[in-house]
Amino acid sequence: MVKPTRQHTRFEKARIIGARALQISMGAPLYVSEGELRENFMEELIQLYGTEDAKARFVLDPLKIAMLEYESHRIPIDVDPHTEGE
């Protein structure tokens, strides 16, 4: 868990999610499991791939994954460097 030191402004939130989505789009490993993704985006997957294929595939919009990661405080990125005592 990576809790932000304070609540982010809307600019900071957008910047963090954007940076993370870029990483995901280029194939970075996810901080959320496949199960979690299916749970959150079931309807979306069905819409994209049909009822049958949705059980096997979970390719999604990287922005949506990044947002999910952000909401659950799993992105190890912050606007504050968190360097204590230095």
Next chain:
Amino acid sequence: MVVKSATKKKLMDLGIQEEFAHRLADDRKWDDVKVLSAGEIAQICATDSGQAQKITEVIQGSTKAAQKQKATEKTLIRRRIVSRRSRKKSILPLQEYNVEEKMVQILRDIDVDNPMYSALIDAATKEGVNITPKTINDIVKGLLERGTSKLTPAQARKVILSADANMASARVDPHEAVGITTAQSIGEPGTQMTMRTFHYAGVATVNVTQGLPRVIEIVDARKVPKTPTMKIYLEETDSKGKPLKTDEKKVQEIAASLETTTTRDIASIDVDVAQRHLNLELNRSNLRLKKMNGTEVRDKLSRALRLFIQADDDDKPKVLKIIPGVTKEDDLKDLANDPPTYTALLQLEDKVKKLRLKGLPDIIRANVQGPNRDTGEYYIATIGSNLSKVSMFSGVDRARTYTNNINEIYQYLGVEAARQAIINEMVITLEEAGLEVDVRHLLTVSDVMTSEGEVRAIGRHGVSGTKHSILARSAFEVTVNHLLRAGVIGERDELRGVTENIIVGQPVSLGTGSVELFYIPEEAQA
């Protein structure tokens, strides 16, 4: 070949024989002649070396004298500059910031004794909520309006927390582009303003610029507005302790003494060309209107002109006779021998016409307004504005007296007052036009205009023209001049602003562009 006549004349003035002068000046300017050596002169003039030597000495002697004269002139000028510099005013030291005194000012309009006020202050300190006394006072006022007169500590805590949450949601995010928002928020309603609004603002005979022209005037930081006006409020009692602001007659009197009265306003001026004198026929009703009398006019005129003034009646003069050059009664006898000239008479007429007999400069008209329905108070509305002089007038309440001349407020009361004046004037004009613009936009404009310690216009000569960044300035107007100058001097651009970064092709320092990201390593993750 041409003989330079000016050079020849100069040579002859120095005492050189005409024959030699003629030869020397042949196709030569003075500058060419004075550098000739003795040998060359001998050749040109076809004389012996002794004669030539004399001529060179004469020529060089004259140039040296001229140089000497020039040198003394220079030192004189330099000395004058030095003496002018020494007379320069020294800069006043900064005033110390007195916190206690400031606190008294802040708490002046606040009802500190109200139990709700103290309860809310206690709750705020307990909760660690940062909230200004004025805001708390506003909350108290609101509560009183709703019929509440007491708060339990729990209620006070709730009120404070709710106020804090409201303030937090109203606060603008850091890196938000407030300037752009302001420009749009003023610009859009501005398009709905009528271009030219002629409007008599409720008050008779006082016509104030309104609408878009007035907004432009404020934003341009003009030195004098098109229609300067003042509202002069008076003190409760006069120096003798008698009521002043509710007494129409006394207010009328003050208005009369504020208003500029020239000779022309109270008398008809006749120039008697044949007799070489001026005849002033005083207008009784105008005199009464201005609260003056004949003797007063006579005294003032004679003091201002330094002339003896004849009157038809010493106690109640109606016709005044002014003769140029007559400073005392005895001068009248000599008049026949030495009559004044025609030009002197015309000059005198000009002077008399423009002479201010009563009132303050720039106050063109002063009208009494009122009375106020609740307080029975009268105030004076003026055309023309002169804040510093009016403020010194006895009986005037300086705290409430108002002018729409922002530059005057800046000169007399300082930048902070000017900042508030800009806000007030904008709010008034926008409200008059029926437009709703949030004050915070106007605050932004006013802050930008005054943040450098003086009132700057928004535009070429002010804010945009004095930006620090070269690229930002050159993006605005006269691109090449700015770039060239900066290149010659070798200026630096820190690329802090928006414009510079757009030119360079970087993300701008606004919103998302100003956020810097850091990776949080696993050890640091909670």
